[in-house]
Amino acid sequence: MDDSFDGFVVQRGHALLRFARLLCGDAYLAEDLVQEVLARVHRRWNRIGRMRAPEAYLRTAIVREYLSLRRRKVSTERVMAQVPETLASSDTEREVVLREHLWHLLSGLPRKQRAVLVLRFYCDLSDDEIARVLGRTRSTVRSQASRALARLRTELSHQKAVVPACGPAENRPWETECDGEAP
């Protein structure tokens, strides 16, 4: 049993860590999550290892363990007085800043919404499969995804209005208004 389990952990442990990291947004919490789930299934690996897709089972276990965490880490939401994206000056930098900002926005989402997005966009699961993993109905999954995307879209539209503030001059038409000149 141990050989099979050890082989699985060596082969697929990193993939599970990546998945958990996307779920919780914190590397240490992700490792703790994966260790906890693997330690629990270790005792029953005789049965789980014979499944058709043990990795899917473990991903489901990780998602449910993540959703059952009692306390949300305060550090996942970062309040900044000076947002870093104001330093962006070129398109490439703005892209990087946008991605970073999107990652932070993902961290600020409720856990269920975040799990739905990760399962849909990282694991490429359908809504039915996501519903099975989360133990919810398909309509719940769809509504969670819709809410999460709407929130991200709202925040990003605000972000796009802020980012060009320090960009090229052609992206700042309001500066001329502030100087009293006609646009």
Next chain:
Amino acid sequence: MTDLDALLRDVLHRQADRVTPSTDLLSRVHHRSDHLRRRRRVTTGVTILTAMSVSVLVVSNLDRAPGPEPVPPAVSPTVFPSPVSSSGITVFTESPPSVPRTTGAVPTDPPSKAGITYTEGASRNSPQPDKRTEISGPSPTSVSSVSPTNSTMTDLRDTWSATPSYHP
């Protein structure tokens, strides 16, 4: 919509690529699994011990407890002779038989004299602090010197002697 989906997909894959592989994941999992196994064994042992001790206590208490109390024989309701009414006063021609005190609803003491019925609150056994206000003048200790004129006063004296001493 499509832009946001693509952006999300890109962000998630980029963030996943940033995760560094854990070198000692397997050893940590084994360590944690052993810890869980030990904790499970301890929990099981404590549960079994608690259940056994509780069952032993319950059995010993059941052995010590006395048997069920004997059920007292059912008391047949006492039939009083019908009172003979003459000139508006209820008179018993003979004193009713004694009734066991366990029956609270039935008057426990027979009337001391024929023609006098006990009113509620005038029994010998129940103290009546409100009656004290009806006696004016002498202190409660001097009640015994007053010669009773009827049975009510006798009962009152008995009641006073039964009550604790009064210190104004």
